[in-house]
Amino acid sequence: xxxxxxxxxxxxxxxxxxxxxxxxxxxxxxxxxxxxxxxxxxxxxxxxxxxxxxxxxxxxxxxxxxxxxxxxxxxxxxxxxxxxxxxxxxxxxxxxxxxxxxxxxxxxxxxxxxxxxxxxxxxxxxxxxxxxxxxxxxxxxxxxxxxxxxxxxxxxxxxxxxxxxxxxxxxxxxxxxxxxxxxxxxxxxxxxxxxxxxxxxxxxxxxxxxxxxxxxxxxxxxxxxxxxxxxxxxxxxxxxxxxxxxxxxxxxxxxxxxxxxxxxxxxxxxx
Amino acid sequence: xxxxxxxxxxxxxxxxxxxxxxxxxxxxxxxxxxxxxxxxxxxxxxxxxxxxxxxxxxxxxxxxxxxxxxxxxxxxxxxxxxxxxxxxxxxxxxxxxxxxxxxxxxxxxxxxxxxxxxxxxxxxxxxxxxxxxxxxxxxxxxxxxxxxxxxxxxxxxxxxxxxxxxxxxxxxxxxxxxxxxxxxxxxxxxxxxxxxxxxxxxxxxxxxxxxxxxxxxxxxxxxxxxxxxxxxxxxxxxxxxxxxxxxxxxxxxxxxxxxxxxxxxxxxxxxxxxxxxxxxxxxxxxxxxxxxxxxxxxxxxxxxxxxxxxxxxxxxxxxxxx
Numbered sequence: 001x002x003x004x005x006x007x008x009x010x011x012x013x014x015x016x017x018x019x020x021x022x023x024x025x026x027x028x029x030x031x032x033x034x035x036x037x038x039x040x041x042x043x044x045x046x047x048x049x050x051x052x053x054x055x056x057x058x059x060x061x062x063x064x065x066x067x068x069x070x071x072x073x074x075x076x077x078x079x080x081x082x083x084x085x086x087x088x089x090x091x092x093x094x095x096x097x098x099x100x101x102x103x104x105x106x107x108x109x110x111x112x113x114x115x116x117x118x119x120x121x122x123x124x125x126x127x128x129x130x131x132x133x134x135x136x137x138x139x140x141x142x143x144x145x146x147x148x149x150x151x152x153x154x155x156x157x158x159x160x161x162x163x164x165x166x167x168x169x170x171x172x173x174x175x176x177x178x179x180x181x182x183x184x185x186x187x188x189x190x191x192x193x194x195x196x197x198x199x200x201x202x203x204x205x206x207x208x209x210x211x212x213x214x215x216x217x218x219x220x221x222x223x224x225x226x227x228x229x230x231x232x233x234x235x236x237x238x239x240x241x242x243x244x245x246x247x248x249x250x251x252x253x254x255x256x257x258x259x260x261x262x263x264x265x266x267x268x269x270x271x
Numbered sequence: 272x273x274x275x276x277x278x279x280x281x282x283x284x285x286x287x288x289x290x291x292x293x294x295x296x297x298x299x300x301x302x303x304x305x306x307x308x309x310x311x312x313x314x315x316x317x318x319x320x321x322x323x324x325x326x327x328x329x330x331x332x333x334x335x336x337x338x339x340x341x342x343x344x345x346x347x348x349x350x351x352x353x354x355x356x357x358x359x360x361x362x363x364x365x366x367x368x369x370x371x372x373x374x375x376x377x378x379x380x381x382x383x384x385x386x387x388x389x390x391x392x393x394x395x396x397x398x399x400x401x402x403x404x405x406x407x408x409x410x411x412x413x414x415x416x417x418x419x420x421x422x423x424x425x426x427x428x429x430x431x432x433x434x435x436x437x438x439x440x441x442x443x444x445x446x447x448x449x450x451x452x453x454x455x456x457x458x459x460x461x462x463x464x465x466x467x468x469x470x471x472x473x474x475x476x477x478x479x480x481x482x483x484x485x486x487x488x489x490x491x492x493x494x495x496x497x498x499x500x501x502x503x504x505x506x507x508x509x510x511x512x513x514x515x516x517x518x519x520x521x522x523x524x525x526x527x528x529x530x531x532x533x534x535x536x537x538x539x540x541x542x543x544x545x546x547x548x549x550x551x552x553x554x555x556x557x558x559x560x561x562x563x564x565x566x567x568x569x570x571x572x573x574x575x576x577x578x579x580x581x582x583x584x585x586x587x588x589x590x591x592x593x
Binding site for chain 1: 339416448450452453478479485487488490511518519523549553
């Protein structure tokens with residue numbers, strides 16, 4: 001992209017805040033939290049973008065029900081896919097670039113690094129209040145590639161997602177070390193899948209233990225942003241690509257998500 | 272690490288990659304001419320060495336899933352425990368999740384270190400007949416992050432296979448990270464001169480998980496890795512108070528059952544969600560010993576039996592073929 005070269009900020013010039021969503025562990029809900037935060041922020045009147053850099057397991061397109069869309073080119077690069085007519089929520093994911101959804105992206109690091117480089121510099125996001133970057137688990141190629149390509153642009157920080165068990169918080173501790181080593185500010189920790197309230201008898205079962213996220217925040221001196229319960233309504237909304245924040249505004253899960261998004265927004269305002 | 276020389280620049284694509292000697296970062300590297308000549312792309316001699324080392328291992332099983340957090344490590348650990356409950360069998364568990372090793376904690380071995388002996392690295396033993404190896408044993412603190420790009424991870428996996436003193440084994444179980452990338456390609460490549468029994472694929476019931484798992488199945492087909500079968504984990508939750516079942520992770524597209532029928536794969540079993548499984552893993556105990564009569568433990572035992580049958584059938588087929 002010639003334009004990106006002449007202007008160091010290129011396509012990110014009009015992006016106000018960049019937030020990474022990280023977790024050392026897989027399947028803890030990084031993409032779910034990214035999706036719900038994006039929806040909550042966009043309903044709060046913000047212009048939001050999601051960049052999905054999970055190349056081997058992209059979940060964002062399905063969660064926002066955008067399925068197979070074509071990515072178009074414009075003068076300034078790739079046009080992201082919008083979920084709504086008002087263009088409040090823009091997405092870019094490798095899911096949009098695959099011919100067959102079952103096709104495996106069997107790539108080693110250097111190839112992944114190259115595509116992420118393009119994702120960061122060549123997507124024409126336009127004006128955004130917040131760009132959320134959803135990542136795969138681990139501390140490897142994808143994470144280093146994102147940070148390297150964002151060197152010139154200010155990254156506000158990272159939100160870390162964990163589930164309550166020790167097996168998960170153990171991996172997230174490593175991710176915290178990654179953030180410290182690479183100089184990424186930690187905006188806070190979110191505990192997901194925290195407690196399940198039986199819809200039949202209202203008994204709360206801590207399927208994946210409890211309190212791990214808060215403990216981890218204390219241990220590492222990070223902000224605890226809140227916990228999101230294990231809610232079948234949330235998992236089925238995510239499955240079907242429905243907007244949970246619109247469908248169940250009275251649920252405890254919704255109030256947890258909206259309070260997290262408010263805290264996050266405030267922490268972005270006062271850096 | 273063999274794949275990235277010590278004197279290589281930071282973005283070395285790896286000496287065996289397509290870009291070796293040709294990428295932008297190769298400019299100025301002292302190895303550029305050698306890499307560009309293609310000599311480094313010849314089969315890695317380590318593959319033959321690993322073949323030699325693995326000749327004393329009867330069965331090799333990979334545990335895979337495209338999706339993270341579906342229970343690969345939990346399953347690998349319990350498969351190892353169950354196989355090792357027969358004291359005449361020698362079992363080993365290798366964790367190739369380099370960035371997020373969970374096996375040390377699940378096996379109750381946190382803080383253990385690997386020892387060097389004349390014949391290589393000694394694995395850590397849970398029991399006399401159950402050996403474990405993980406990068407977790409090489410880290411000095413639980414906060415240590417392994418911030419490595421692909422080639423370095425591949426080097427580590429090679430060392431795990433070639434330089435660990437595994438001894439004679441009946442089963443080697445390999446637990447993998449999510450995805451279809453460096454670790455997966457490497458383990459398959461490094462084991463290419465040996466006989467791998469096959470892969471057990473783990474999924475949860477939702478389509479979000481299945482869509483990644485289908486990719487993993489494609490991967491297995493691409494690299495010609497036989498699939499032993501699929502395990503559906505976190506399949507329904509029975510409330511301990513009212514005994515009603517809730518589908519926390521709803522099988523909106525028919526779950527693993529439908530996927531297996533579509534792709535003509537055996538479904539090995541469906542393991543329900545049970546808070547006691549997560550607790551046992553956190554405490555490093557075998558859930559199969561803690562609550563042997565629970566429905567989840569019974570399903571596990573049946574799955575393990577099917578895997579054992581598969582492995583012994585394979586041996587028989589091979590013997591009759593020769």
